[in-house]
Amino acid sequence: MKNTFMVLVLSILFVSCKQEIKPADIAKLNGYWEIEKVVFDKGEEKAYGMNENFDYFQIKGNKGTRTKVMAQLNGTFLTTDTFEDVSVRFSDKGTFLDYKTDYAKWSEELISISDGKFVVKNDQNKEYHYKKAGPVNLMKDGEETK
Template sequence: MKKTFSIILFSFLFISCQQTITPADIAKLNGYWEIEKVVFDKGADKVYGMNENFDFFKINGTRGTRTKVMAQLDGTFLTTDTFENVSVRFTDKGTFLDYKTDYAKWSEELISISDEKFVVKNEQNKEYYYKKARPVNLLGDGKETK
């Protein structure tokens, strides 16, 4: 009986600690993000050091785009015309980012979000931990980066 009570209490605490994501939180996705680490479904993880590729989100309300961009030595980002359409979907099971291209559709669950970090989980139960990208000016030319 004690073990059952402990399991129920632990489950309740775990569920109550999950972040409730509101429509106002979605605006925090806007900007440049880099993958910090990936946690696989078996618990192993892969930590990323310095990234040269970043994700740029531009979302207005519940619709927007995600574009892969590449960091440049002067602190700017090089972009292409390739992007993914993103729709934000709120359900009783969570908040989801639905992606669509001409070739594929997929979803990721938005687990948590703050001004500096966010976490998503894909359909293979991989969790992607992102951190806000900061421009780095390696040229040292004194110019401010955007």
């Protein structure tokens, strides 16, 4: 009986701690993001130090794109014509980012989002923790980059 009660309390606590993501929150995805860490389904973590590659999200409403970009020493980002179409889907089970290319389709659940961080979970229960990225300028002795 005690175990059942404890499981019930922990379940309620877990469900109540999940962030409710609203349509207005989706605009926070716009910009450059880098992976901070990956949490695997058994709880192990892989931390990422300095990243060369970033994800650039450009979403308007519930549709947009995600492009892989590479930071340059002068504060700009190098990009290719390769991108993924992104659709945001709200359901009673959560908020999902549905990706589509000419070759594949997949979804990730958007777990949480703020101005500086967001977390998604894929179908293999891997959580990707992103942090907002700004330009890196190593060439102009401290001048600001736009």
